[in-house]
Amino acid sequence: EVQLVHSGGGLVQPGGSLRLSCAASGFTFSAYWxxxxxxxxxxxxxxxxxxxxxGSEKYYVDSVKGRFTISRDNANNSLYLQMNSLRAExxxxxxxxxxxxxxxxxxxxxxxxxxxVSS
Amino acid sequence: EIVLTQSPDFQSVTPxxxxxxxxxxxxxxxxxxxxxxxxxxxxxxxxxKYASQSISGVPSRFTGSGSGTDFTLTINSxxxxxxxxxxxHQSSSFPLTFGGGTKVEIK
Numbered sequence: 001e002v003q004l005v006h007s008g009g010g011l012v013q014p015g016g017s018l019r020l021s022c023a024a025s026g027f028t029f030s031a032y033w034x035x036x037x038x039x040x041x042x043x044x045x046x047x048x049x050x051x052x053x054x055g056s057e058k059y060y061v062d063s064v065k066g067r068f069t070i071s072r073d074n075a076n077n078s079l080y081l082q083m084n085s086l087r088a089e090x091x092x093x094x095x096x097x098x099x100x101x102x103x104x105x106x107x108x109x110x111x112x113x114x115x116x117v118s119s
Numbered sequence: 120e121i122v123l124t125q126s127p128d129f130q131s132v133t134p135x136x137x138x139x140x141x142x143x144x145x146x147x148x149x150x151x152x153x154x155x156x157x158x159x160x161x162x163x164x165x166x167x168k169y170a171s172q173s174i175s176g177v178p179s180r181f182t183g184s185g186s187g188t189d190f191t192l193t194i195n196s197x198x199x200x201x202x203x204x205x206x207x208h209q210s211s212s213f214p215l216t217f218g219g220g221t222k223v224e225i226k
Contacts, residue, residue, distance in 0.1 A: 044206065047214060
């Protein structure tokens with residue numbers, strides 16, 4: 001069974017940092033691109049970042065460039081999102097999802113983790 | 120940036136009715152358009168890929184059509200379990216973008 005299990009969300013002050021993790025199982029993690037998508041409370045979906053199978057290519061939405069870093073550890077079947085200089089507008093549920101190739105659809109999503117940026 | 124405009128924003132529908140949701144791109148994206156369903160308090164789920172390709176395990180009442188700039192998701196004979204938000208998503212170019220969503224309510 002394919003599983004993507006999140007951890008690392010929580011409450012953080014503006015300007016703070018947080019690292020999200022996503023543990024994959026039930027499929028060959030190293031064969032897939034991976035992505036992060038977020039959803040602000042009561043709002044729609046926003047793509048955040050993609051990473052290639054070997055981590056050699058990364059793409060980000062402009063609003064997080066220079067502040068967020070996507071990474072992965074294929075040995076441990078894990079995806080990460082390091083979030084620095086957090087702002088109130090980063091408050092959202094963050095989902096990791098599986099992507100077969102760079103511009104394929106997101107064919108399986110994790111359950112999401114809530115990040116709240118507030119003082 | 121490719122902007123996807125979905126309509127309607129909200130639809131209240133009787134069971135067994137047909138539902139049509141449209142997604143319009145501000146420039147041509149070929150067939151690189153995908154549809155997701157998100158039920159309340161759940162993660163999104165892929166419904167249709169590349170405009171019209173079906174996904175294993177998704178009921179056959181969900182179909183997609185279109186290419187270029189205009190796309191449609193059709194739900195034939197709506198069931199109560201189809202109450203959800205539906206989102207289109209383009210993967211033609213970065214940044215990847217989503218439509219604003221369509222909430223379908225069951226009357």
